[in-house]
Structure formats: structure tokens, C-alpha cells
Amino acid sequence: MTDQRSDALPMLSGFDIDLFKSGTHYHIYNKLGSHIIERDGVKGTHFAVWAPNAQQVSVVGNFNGWNRESHPLNGRTDGSGIWEGFLPGIGRGEYYKYFIRSNNGYEVEKGDPYAFHWETPPHTATVVWNLDYQWNDAQWLEKRRSAPPLSKPISVYEMHIGSWRRVDEEEGRFLTYRELAAELPEYCNYMNFTHVEFMPVMEHPFYGSWGYQLTGYFAPSSRFGTPQDFMFLVDSLHQAGIGVILDWVPSHFPTDEHGLGYFDGTHLYEHADPKKGFHPDWKSFIFNYGRNEVKAFLISNAIYWLDKFHIDALRVDAVASMLYLDYSRNEGEWIPNQYGGRENLEALDFLREFNNAVHTNFPDVLTIAEESTAWPGVTSPTNNGGLGFDMKWMMGWMHDTLSYFQLDPVYRSHHQGQLAFSIHYAFSEKFTLPLSHDEVVYGKNSMINKMPGDHWQQFANLRLLYGYMFGHPGAKLLFMGADFAQRHEWRHDFSLDWNENNNPSHTGIQLLLKDLNGFYKSQPALYENNFSxxxxxxxxxxxxxxxxxxxxxxxxxxxxxxxxxxxxxxxxxxxxxxxxxxxxxxxxxxxxxxxxxxxxxxxxxxxxxxxxxxxxxxxxxxxxxxxxxxxxxxxxxxxxxxx
Known part of the structure; x- marks a missing residue:
């Protein structure tokens, strides 16, 4: 594949436009958005935004008093729908939005979809920024390339950055990316995890969405620092030998006015018909995967995190909601495909193209599907009709196993088949065994409180569960807090209850998990044929x-x-x-x-x-x-x- 990052300046060539319009410009983030440059000896910022149905586009910000007339952009005449312009004197740290007046008279101020940095919520402006950073993880990247990733042990520590640990003496504020970098790599190494998985770090207006309602697809959340601060965290984890997985959400996006929805006075990124374009569960918009420019936006976003932030794997959220047109809809609330079926053919093409693009550009990077149905071939190659993911979360294993373990042992003899059943399909896909955040919220109980019996039996059951998990084929994933048997359910507004580690029962669970991870890494029988x-x-x-x-x-x-x-x-x-x-x-x-x-x-x-x-x-x-x-x-x- 041709490297599309060769131009020093973010000027859009005819070749760029052709790629963008065909949906195959996988580095369009180098062209659209705001880019600090020097032109003819003058320093400033080049702005470019896709708004094909706009009558007027201008840049508004703190530098011009949010004046909608003073800094207009020029619409290209090549049919691309892109507006662009060089604005001298505007540099790093300037807050801005695009003012858009649509052909239908609609007026709005939008954040830049391709911005590298956003204001800290609840503020909603985007920020002119660059991505300059001196990486120190060459040894890690070389090691990553040295062997197929699925041939190695994979034990993942899933975490939410805002609630892993907080600074109590400062009213429970978040740790910054750099403060995390001082603690997290050491902890992951102590616990013998191979990877950490971050719930979405991309900018999101509502903290309570846990990051799954994104507006700033190209920006690490400024709640915790700058893009360079997040790079430093990834770099520190790599230097400690820990891989980094990001949750990625191409399935839907929120309706906030400053975001992607109704961007230029039309349904540009989403389907216009709510039967296809609005998600009934999450009250959010669904991407129009049949629109090439939207595909370029999403796939280039995936490539961006691998390219600019050295991410080792992407876990794609809510894949099932993308595959089925009738997902969470009643009869009459969805539109069949051209053959009368419920399969979302455009989403299928998108997912295959996404996986092909990732694996072509970064063959040593993993893609992981959170897919909760029996859709065939999720981890089969795209040239065999599969979706092309490397791994899939084994949701059936998680639900059956937790259901079994919550039984009083006196009843387990009648349910042994429930525990053994997963082996019947364990090798139909390449699976990760998840005990994820979704299982310790909304009244489902913490992992330790799911276990039956008295205090000793609860902890013995949890040790048994973890031992069984590590003996079962597949990669492993455990959500934070379960590593030391936290009693509380996960609460995103609070720190984990690290003080519980003063109790020997909790310390025992932590030591067991540490040793299980170490045992897993030391025993070839547990990973060499993990998916066979x-x-x-x-x-x-x-x-x-x-x-x-x-x-x-x-x-x-x-x-x-x-x-x-x-x-x-x-x-x-x-x-x-x-x-x-x-x-x-x-x-x-x-x-x-x-x-x-x-x-x-x-x-x-x-x-x-x-x-x-x-x-x-x-x-x-x-x-x-x-x-x-x-x-x-x-x-x-x-x-x-x-x-």
C-alpha cells in the first residue's frame, strides 16, 4: 500500500481528493483538521474541513473573539466538499471551532472532527496542536515485530483511566497521564500482565459514558493531559514491556451539537433515516458506512492511533450492533438490506476494509471484536469471507461461567455441562476470555460478591474461577478491581478501593493472579496452541x-x-x-x-x-x-x- 504521509505540508492534492472520495485515504488526518505550518516565511495554521453542503465556513476562536466573518475558509471547486485555508499568526494552543452556514440556512459552530486536542469538558472547543514527541520504545516495537502476536501469552488488564486511582488529598482528582505513567507500568509488571487495555481515551463530553460516546475521535481526553502526555504513558508502558490496547468505537456517536451529528446542516456522518441512523439503546447516531468519506474518517482514525501513538491493538466495541440492521429494534423499526435480510452489508464491507487496512499497514497489530452473537467467521480472513479480526471476546464463556460460579456448590452437579459447554465452540474463533467492566456494574455485583458461601468460600470460589480461566484455552482479560477482589461494584466517579489490600484475603487473590499470570507466561502449553x-x-x-x-x-x-x-x-x-x-x-x-x-x-x-x-x-x-x-x-x- 502506498504511504500517503509523504507531503510535508497538509495541502490537499488531487490524489488526496481521489483517495478521500473513494474512502481509501487512510492517512487523511495528515490533511484535514488543523496543522501548524510555515508558509512563505509566515507561521500559522492550515485548516481543512469536509462540509459539502455548506454555503459558508469560517474559523472562529479566542483569537478573533468568535467572529464568524473575520476568518473565512475557501470551498474547493473539485467537488470534494472540503473547505480550507491558511490563517497566519494562529499557533499551538488556540481554541477554535468551525462556523458553518448550510445551504438550507442552518447555522452551527462545530468542533473539528480531525482535531488532535480538545478543551477539557464541559468546554467544547477544539485546540490547535501538534504531535511532536521523541519516542523511546524502539526496542518494544522491534520485539513486537519479532513473532506473530497470537503466538505469545496475552493477559490483559482492562482499566478505566479516570477511576483506577485518584488523589484523595486533592478532592479525589484524576491521575494525569504522566502520573499514571509513574505507577501503572510498575503495577502491570508486578502483576505479570502482558497488556493493558484502556476503555476509550478519545475525547468525550459526558464522563459517565466511560468514553463510549465520542466527539473527539483523534484526541486523547484532555481531562488527563495533552496528546504528548498520553504518548508518554504509552511510551512508559512499552519501555516496561507492556502492550497497549485501546477500545475503539466506530459503531455510534453522541448527538451533542458541537459533534459530528447534522454536521453541515445535513446528516453527513450518520444515516438520515432514524431506522438506520439512530441507536435506540444508546440514543446516539449510527455512522453511514456506505459513504466513502465516512469510511475514510473512521479507518484513518484507526490507523492514526497505531501510527501516532504506537498502539498495539484495537478492541472494537459493539460489533454486533453494526452487523445487524434489526439490532435492538422491533418489527417495523428497521430497514432490510437490498436482499431483504437483516445483515448490514455496508457495515460488513467497512469492517473487512478496516481489518485489511490495519493489517496491511501494521501487520504486527491486533484487532479484537466485542461481538456477542454467533456470527460466523469473525476471526477468519477476509479473503475467505470472514471479518478479518485477530480475536473475539468469548461472551458465551463469560456468561455461562459466571452463571455457574454463582450457584451454591450443592446445585453445581446438575449444571456441569454448562461449564464444559464452551469447549464445544472454543476453537470456532480465536477467543479472548473476558471478565470485563460490564460484569461489575449496574447491580451485577463485584466479582467477589458474585461468589456464593461464607467469607472463606467466596474467596476460594474466586481463586477457583481464576484458576479455571487460566486453564481454559484463549487469551485472558480481567477488569481492574477484580485483581484484588474489590467488594464494591466499579464506580467510575471513585478510585478503586486499594485499602482493601490491607486484608490478607484480598492480598491472597492479588498474589494468586500475579502467580497465575507468571505461570501462564512460563508454560508453553498454555499459549502455544491457545487457539487450536x-x-x-x-x-x-x-x-x-x-x-x-x-x-x-x-x-x-x-x-x-x-x-x-x-x-x-x-x-x-x-x-x-x-x-x-x-x-x-x-x-x-x-x-x-x-x-x-x-x-x-x-x-x-x-x-x-x-x-x-x-x-x-x-x-x-x-x-x-x-x-x-x-x-x-x-x-x-x-x-x-x-x-
């Missing part, structure tokens, strides 16, 4: 009477294989026999019931010998003591001397 049937084999998933399941995780080399045995009841199970294929000695190498995690310490530290007692279709078996509400992991050590 070759990496998993049941020993027994039928023992519902005892609520026990056992399975094998397999690496590329047989000597790396691991045996997982989970006891989902609070009763110690003695002399429990599982079949093994290799006669010899086995070592218990992980146990969620270890005393250091707050467990009851039903731990077997010496090697265990197999016996020629057939079980589970295998010639030998082990007689195990299984801890209550615990998972043990065993590894073959050596054969018998006489064999």
Missing part, C-alpha cells in the same frame, strides 16, 4: 456427581503438557483417580488452595506415582487429594526406572 484444538484434551468432563473436571493443555512439545483437575465443591476429595497416558511420576506445580493465597493448604508437594489402574480410557492413573474449591495443575516429571 491441538492444545486441549478432556480427561473427564462427565463427573457431575462430584462436580470435578479434568483436562490436558498441550504445547508443541509433549513434555510441556499440563494436567488440570478442578474440584468445584467445598469438600476435600481424597483418593480421586484420573487417567494418565504416560506411566511415571507427576509433580503438582500449581494449586489455587495454597496457604499463601488464603487457601486451606491441601497441597501435595512430593512427586506422585501413577499406577496401572485403567481410568478414563488410559492405561495408568493417579490417585489425587483434591483441595476444596480448588484447581491443581500437574506435570509429568519422569518415567519409572524399570521402563
Amino acid at each position: 484444538q491441538e492444545g486441549f484434551e478432556w480427561i473427564d468432563n462427565q463427573d457431575g456427581v462430584n462436580s470435578i473436571m479434568s483436562w490436558i493443555r498441550k504445547g508443541k512439545n509433549e513434555e510441556d503438557d499440563l494436567i488440570f483437575v478442578g474440584n468445584f465443591t467445598p469438600i476435600v476429595k481424597s483418593n480421586y483417580r484420573i487417567g494418565v497416558s504416560k506411566p511415571g511420576y507427576y509433580q503438582e506445580i500449581f494449586n489455587t488452595d495454597d496457604l499463601k493465597y488464603g487457601g486451606s493448604d491441601v497441597v501435595k508437594r512430593e512427586e506422585q506415582e501413577s499406577y496401572p489402574v485403567p481410568k478414563h480410557g488410559r492405561i495408568h492413573s493417579l490417585a489425587l487429594v483434591l483441595p476444596p474449591l480448588g484447581i491443581v495443575v500437574l506435570k509429568y516429571v519422569r518415567g519409572f526406572d524399570w521402563l
Whole structure:
């Protein structure tokens, strides 16, 4: 693909216009928006905005007293609908908007869709800015290119920047990007996470939307600092060996007057018909994916974060809402496609083009779909009819698993199939196992408060859940607060309750997760075949009477294989026999019931010998003591001397 970033000045050439009109200008952010330049020895800013139905466009700001007549832009005569102009004397830090008078008489002041920086909400102006920054993450980027990303362990710490930690002595203010950079990389490294995933950092007017109602697609939220401050945070995480994933929201945008909606007096970015252009759940506009310039806006935005901010992966929000024309709509409230179906064909083309563009420009970057239905081929290549994502959130696993774990253990024997069911489809896509923010809000309870039983059983169940998650195929994702069993649901207006770590039960959960992450990274069987049937084999998933399941995780080399045995009841199970294929000695190498995690310490530290007692279709078996509400992991050590 041709690199479209070659021009030093943001002047739009005929080639730029052709690419933009065809929807394939994936670096249009270098041309549209505001760009500080020097022309003929005069310093100033070049402005360019797409407003094809405007009669007049001018730049208004603090530099001209918001005068709508003093700084007009010129409309291009090439049919592109772009207005542009060089305004001398305007430099970094100037607040501005575009005043637009439409052909239909509509008048409005709009923020710049391509602005790199915005005023801090509730203020709504855009800010002239540059993206100058000296990066120090070359070693990380080289490492990222060294091997396919899905061949490595992926354990993600999902977080909301505004509520991870706050400064109590300053009335609970947010940490800035730079303050986060002083704490977050160290914490992620301590906890052995491989990646951090930020809920949307792009500018959004309503803080309570958690960033999912965006107006400033090209601007990190100024609540926490400047674009360079956010670059510094990403840079610091990279230097600490931590990858950065951004939530990205191409599915809808808010109706705020200063935003994208009804931009030039027409429905420019959104569909005009509310049956296609308005989301009934979120009360927001839906992008018109059939309009080439809108596709260029969105895909170039994705490329922008990878290019200018060195982001390692994009997690695409609410993909299901894009795929189905009848998503969250009753009969008569949606418009079928040209073939009479419910599939959004324009959105399908857009998602495929997005994934192709990302993987062509950045082959070592991941795209991840939050897709909650059984749509086939989400992670299949686009040339095979798939959508082209690298991974998909395994929403079915999350819901089935949490539903099972919330049961009192006395009832679990009747629901074992619910827990085992995910393996039936675990390799139909390349999955991430999420325990995400959506599961700890709106009365759903925190992760620890979902668990049944008394205090000890709640924490044992949570240790068991995390052990089961790390033994299950797929990448891992855990939302902040669940890493130390926070009791409160997540509250976006408050800091996490870090003081709970003064309690040994909470510290035990944190240490368990730290060690599980480290164990995951150290055991090839847990990541080499993470997305392949070759990496998993049941020993027994039928023992519902005892609520026990056992399975094998397999690496590329047989000597790396691991045996997982989970006891989902609070009763110690003695002399429990599982079949093994290799006669010899086995070592218990992980146990969620270890005393250091707050467990009851039903731990077997010496090697265990197999016996020629057939079980589970295998010639030998082990007689195990299984801890209550615990998972043990065993590894073959050596054969018998006489064999």
C-alpha cells in the first residue's frame, strides 16, 4: 500500500481528493483538521474541513473573539466538499471551532472532527496542536515485530483511566497521564500482565459514558493531559514491556451539537433515516458506512492511533450492533438490506476494509471484536469471507461461567455441562476470555460478591474461577478491581478501593493472579496452541456427581503438557483417580488452595506415582487429594526406572 504521509505540508492534492472520495485515504488526518505550518516565511495554521453542503465556513476562536466573518475558509471547486485555508499568526494552543452556514440556512459552530486536542469538558472547543514527541520504545516495537502476536501469552488488564486511582488529598482528582505513567507500568509488571487495555481515551463530553460516546475521535481526553502526555504513558508502558490496547468505537456517536451529528446542516456522518441512523439503546447516531468519506474518517482514525501513538491493538466495541440492521429494534423499526435480510452489508464491507487496512499497514497489530452473537467467521480472513479480526471476546464463556460460579456448590452437579459447554465452540474463533467492566456494574455485583458461601468460600470460589480461566484455552482479560477482589461494584466517579489490600484475603487473590499470570507466561502449553484444538484434551468432563473436571493443555512439545483437575465443591476429595497416558511420576506445580493465597493448604508437594489402574480410557492413573474449591495443575516429571 502506498504511504500517503509523504507531503510535508497538509495541502490537499488531487490524489488526496481521489483517495478521500473513494474512502481509501487512510492517512487523511495528515490533511484535514488543523496543522501548524510555515508558509512563505509566515507561521500559522492550515485548516481543512469536509462540509459539502455548506454555503459558508469560517474559523472562529479566542483569537478573533468568535467572529464568524473575520476568518473565512475557501470551498474547493473539485467537488470534494472540503473547505480550507491558511490563517497566519494562529499557533499551538488556540481554541477554535468551525462556523458553518448550510445551504438550507442552518447555522452551527462545530468542533473539528480531525482535531488532535480538545478543551477539557464541559468546554467544547477544539485546540490547535501538534504531535511532536521523541519516542523511546524502539526496542518494544522491534520485539513486537519479532513473532506473530497470537503466538505469545496475552493477559490483559482492562482499566478505566479516570477511576483506577485518584488523589484523595486533592478532592479525589484524576491521575494525569504522566502520573499514571509513574505507577501503572510498575503495577502491570508486578502483576505479570502482558497488556493493558484502556476503555476509550478519545475525547468525550459526558464522563459517565466511560468514553463510549465520542466527539473527539483523534484526541486523547484532555481531562488527563495533552496528546504528548498520553504518548508518554504509552511510551512508559512499552519501555516496561507492556502492550497497549485501546477500545475503539466506530459503531455510534453522541448527538451533542458541537459533534459530528447534522454536521453541515445535513446528516453527513450518520444515516438520515432514524431506522438506520439512530441507536435506540444508546440514543446516539449510527455512522453511514456506505459513504466513502465516512469510511475514510473512521479507518484513518484507526490507523492514526497505531501510527501516532504506537498502539498495539484495537478492541472494537459493539460489533454486533453494526452487523445487524434489526439490532435492538422491533418489527417495523428497521430497514432490510437490498436482499431483504437483516445483515448490514455496508457495515460488513467497512469492517473487512478496516481489518485489511490495519493489517496491511501494521501487520504486527491486533484487532479484537466485542461481538456477542454467533456470527460466523469473525476471526477468519477476509479473503475467505470472514471479518478479518485477530480475536473475539468469548461472551458465551463469560456468561455461562459466571452463571455457574454463582450457584451454591450443592446445585453445581446438575449444571456441569454448562461449564464444559464452551469447549464445544472454543476453537470456532480465536477467543479472548473476558471478565470485563460490564460484569461489575449496574447491580451485577463485584466479582467477589458474585461468589456464593461464607467469607472463606467466596474467596476460594474466586481463586477457583481464576484458576479455571487460566486453564481454559484463549487469551485472558480481567477488569481492574477484580485483581484484588474489590467488594464494591466499579464506580467510575471513585478510585478503586486499594485499602482493601490491607486484608490478607484480598492480598491472597492479588498474589494468586500475579502467580497465575507468571505461570501462564512460563508454560508453553498454555499459549502455544491457545487457539487450536491441538492444545486441549478432556480427561473427564462427565463427573457431575462430584462436580470435578479434568483436562490436558498441550504445547508443541509433549513434555510441556499440563494436567488440570478442578474440584468445584467445598469438600476435600481424597483418593480421586484420573487417567494418565504416560506411566511415571507427576509433580503438582500449581494449586489455587495454597496457604499463601488464603487457601486451606491441601497441597501435595512430593512427586506422585501413577499406577496401572485403567481410568478414563488410559492405561495408568493417579490417585489425587483434591483441595476444596480448588484447581491443581500437574506435570509429568519422569518415567519409572524399570521402563
